[in-house]
Amino acid sequence: MALLRIDGSHGEGGGQILRSALSLAALTGRAVRLENIRARRPKPGLAPQHLTAVRAVAMLCDARIEGAELGSQTLEFVPCRPVRAGDYALDVGDAREGGSAGAVMLVLQTVLLPLALAEGTSTVSLSGGTHVPMSPAFDYVLDVWLPTLARMGLRAELSLIRSGWYPVGKGEVTLTVQGGRRTLRALRVEDRGVLQSVTGRALAANLPAHIPERMAARARAVLAEAGIAAAIEPAVLQAACAGAGLFLTARYDHCLAGFTALGRRGKPAERVAEEACVALLAHYRSGAALEQHLADQIVLPAALCPEESLFSVERISPHLTTHAWVVERFGLARVDVRPAENGTGLVRIRGNPAGVCHAHP
Ligand SMILES: Nc1ncnc2c1ncn2[C@@H]1O[C@H](COP(=O)(O)OP(=O)(O)OP(=O)(O)O)[C@@H](O)[C@H]1O
Numbered sequence: 413m414a415l416l417r418i419d420g421s422h423g424e425g426g427g428q429i430l431r432s433a434l435s436l437a438a439l440t441g442r443a444v445r446l447e448n449i450r451a452r453r454p455k456p457g458l459a460p461q462h463l464t465a466v467r468a469v470a471m472l473c474d475a476r477i478e479g480a481e482l483g484s485q486t487l488e489f490v491p492c493r494p495v496r497a498g499d500y501a502l503d504v505g506d507a508r509e510g511g512s513a514g515a516v517m518l519v520l521q522t523v524l525l526p527l528a529l530a531e532g533t534s535t536v537s538l539s540g541g542t543h544v545p546m547s548p549a550f551d552y553v554l555d556v557w558l559p560t561l562a563r564m565g566l567r568a569e570l571s572l573i574r575s576g577w578y579p580v581g582k583g584e585v586t587l588t589v590q591g592g593r594r595t596l597r598a599l600r601v602e603d604r605g606v607l608q609s610v611t612g613r614a615l616a617a618n619l620p621a622h623i624p625e626r627m628a629a630r631a632r633a634v635l636a637e638a639g640i641a642a643a644i645e646p647a648v649l650q651a652a653c654a655g656a657g658l659f660l661t662a663r664y665d666h667c668l669a670g671f672t673a674l675g676r677r678g679k680p681a682e683r684v685a686e687e688a689c690v691a692l693l694a695h696y697r698s699g700a701a702l703e704q705h706l707a708d709q710i711v712l713p714a715a716l717c718p719e720e721s722l723f724s725v726e727r728i729s730p731h732l733t734t735h736a737w738v739v740e741r742f743g744l745a746r747v748d749v750r751p752a753e754n755g756t757g758l759v760r761i762r763g764n765p766a767g768v769c770h771a772h773p
Pocket of ligand 1: 424425426427428429450453461462518545546547548549552670671672704705706708709731
């Protein structure tokens with residue numbers, strides 16, 4: 413079959429196009445050629461996190477790869493066998509001399525679905541940044557993304573060995589995936605139901621204990637003003653450099669929503685707390701089911717379900733529409749993203765009725 417060409421400058425033009433194309437190439441056996449990788453980012457091409465994702469998925473399906481170098485804007489990726497479950501270890505820091513705090517959760521998201529749909533149990537050890545900007549934090553994946561996938565029938569467990577923050581990274585997580593040629597269940601949450609609880613963790617590493625305590629106290633106060641009682645625990649983590657963040661999970665009758673804010677030098681703990689609470693309250697007031705990040709991160713699993721998924725989303729992000737475009741390029745699903753009331757959106761994903769097509773010889 414001819415190489416499927418994917419233009420990495422489409423829409424959001426970031427790393428997600430590459431990662432989803434890699435997952436889908438491994439799942440379907442389709443050879444891909446990515447061009448203009450991360451063309452809309454200030455430093456285009458493969459960064460350490462993306463290069464690690466390429467190497468990771470290549471290991472799963474013995475792919476032949478060309479262009480897998482830092483800064484490369486073109487990549488050919490030819491899967492040579494179906495995905496094999498097994499024990500894998502990857503370190504984002506290996507992708508660049510001097511190391512990297514590249515987001516391991518994004519690498520994890522790239523390998524999870526291929527492993528979940530392969531026969532057998534896998535363990536993946538990942539090192540790098542576990543709580544870094546512009547990516548799902550460990551806590552988000554643990555509390556929101558994986559439990560949502562569990563509702564769709566996917567079984568995986570995640571544990572934190574050591575947290576990793578910008579700029580040093582060196583965190584470590586372990587993922588265990590119970591694979592199998594299963595059919596994923598569609599996600600149908602047009603209506604989220606009632607807010608049942610808000611919980612959270614105020615985390616800090618290599619910083620004084622008053623920092624997580626102040627984040628937790630401010631978050632409780634902001635949410636209480638809005639009439640929401642939240643159980644937020646302060647905690648101190650092990651790490652190779654300083655870092656702090658607040659992670660909130662809102663549990664509705666029919667869905668979960670996660671909100672993250674990270675600290676940095678000079679940013680008061682209270683401001684970190686307010687940022688996460690503002691995001692939670694914006695979603696709460698929107699009335700929609702999924703928050704914007706979960707919506708874009710659920711497109712790929714939903715595209716693999718034979719049944720139709722349908723959910724409302726707080727806001728239609730460029731990540732969401734770009735992700736929809738990538739899965740459509742593989743011909744696996746039709747994704748319809750429609751604006752709805754007050755800036756929210758409604759997403760309908762009609763997966764391939766035959767399930768994933770394993771096209772390997
Ligand atoms: N606070 C957050 N909580 C949960 N997920 C997040 C958060 N911030 C970003 N993400 C997710 O991280 C992903 C980032 O994708 P993106 O294409 O920007 O990738 P990237 O590899 O970081 O790229 P680039 O450096 O090219 O921006 C998206 O799926 C987005 O929803």
